[in-house]
Amino acid sequence: MKFLLVFDFDHTIVDENSDTWIVRCAPDKKLPNGLQSSYRPGHWTEYMGRVFVYLGDSGVQEDDMKRTMTAIPFTAGMVDLLVFIGKNKEFFDCIIVSDSNTVFIDWILKAADFQEVFDEVFTNPAAFSSAGYLTVQNFHAHQCPKCPKNLCKRKVLKEFLDKQLERGVSYTQIAYIGDGGNDLCPVMFLKKGDVAMPRHGYTLEKKISQLSRDFCPIECSVLVWSSAVEIMSYLKLLLKEQLK
Numbered sequence: 001m002k003f004l005l006v007f008d009f010d011h012t013i014v015d016e017n018s019d020t021w022i023v024r025c026a027p028d029k030k031l032p033n034g035l036q037s038s039y040r041p042g043h044w045t046e047y048m049g050r051v052f053v054y055l056g057d058s059g060v061q062e063d064d065m066k067r068t069m070t071a072i073p074f075t076a077g078m079v080d081l082l083v084f085i086g087k088n089k090e091f092f093d094c095i096i097v098s099d100s101n102t103v104f105i106d107w108i109l110k111a112a113d114f115q116e117v118f119d120e121v122f123t124n125p126a127a128f129s130s131a132g133y134l135t136v137q138n139f140h141a142h143q144c145p146k147c148p149k150n151l152c153k154r155k156v157l158k159e160f161l162d163k164q165l166e167r168g169v170s171y172t173q174i175a176y177i178g179d180g181g182n183d184l185c186p187v188m189f190l191k192k193g194d195v196a197m198p199r200h201g202y203t204l205e206k207k208i209s210q211l212s213r214d215f216c217p218i219e220c221s222v223l224v225w226s227s228a229v230e231i232m233s234y235l236k237l238l239l240k241e242q243l244k
Helices: 018-024 044-055 062-069 077-089 103-112 154-168 181-187 201-214 228-240
Strands: 003-008 092-101 118-126 126-128 134-137 175-180 194-198
Touching: 003 228, 018 044, 018 103, 044 062, 044 092, 044 118, 062 103, 062 134, 077 228, 092 103, 092 154, 103 118, 134 154, 134 175, 154 181, 175 181, 175 228, 181 194, 181 201, 194 201, 194 228
Parallel strands: 003 092, 003 175, 092 118, 175 194
Antiparallel strands: 126 134
16 A cells, blocks of 8 residues: 655745755856846746756856855755655655756756655756756646646646556555646646645645535545645544454
């Protein structure tokens, strides 16, 4: 009997947006107005590509970026939650589905010694070019009209579950922990026995509430959290039930 924990990253595991946090490396810790205004909705990854070119052109080195990223704060209670999950890996499979990138997430998890907690990380692939510039690509292509061009988290979750099923792994319950508008699509994929865990005061919680008001509530149960300690309390109860 296993549980699957699906985590978003920005404003969920870490208490900031890693993509906007990196702007602290820029000259004067801000981006030129023309660059800032070049973002088009649904095309965030392309925008970040331009940000990384600007940082490279400004002489920002890989070490500067790494030092900045590993100082990003974790969300309240998250360190305790991840330590708890790490000690109970026989019960929990754990994945990240994020619109950040592989380099940032890898740096942050390794610096805090949490990479072993997660079985897989699904995010936009990034790497440093021979010139020392960070480059980022779209995670995949998809047909979902609700999601940004580079990432449909529902598609990622469905493909992961299908792959696990082929390996003979199915889950007693899926818990989806997130905060953003792009977390609604996978949450709507969850079934009756699953649980959505939107962060209090963020877009995902508001969108779930709106669905209820529109008389088309999501199928799964909902646990709103402000501190990850609340998620840990829920998981402890799950294990208690499990071990009866």
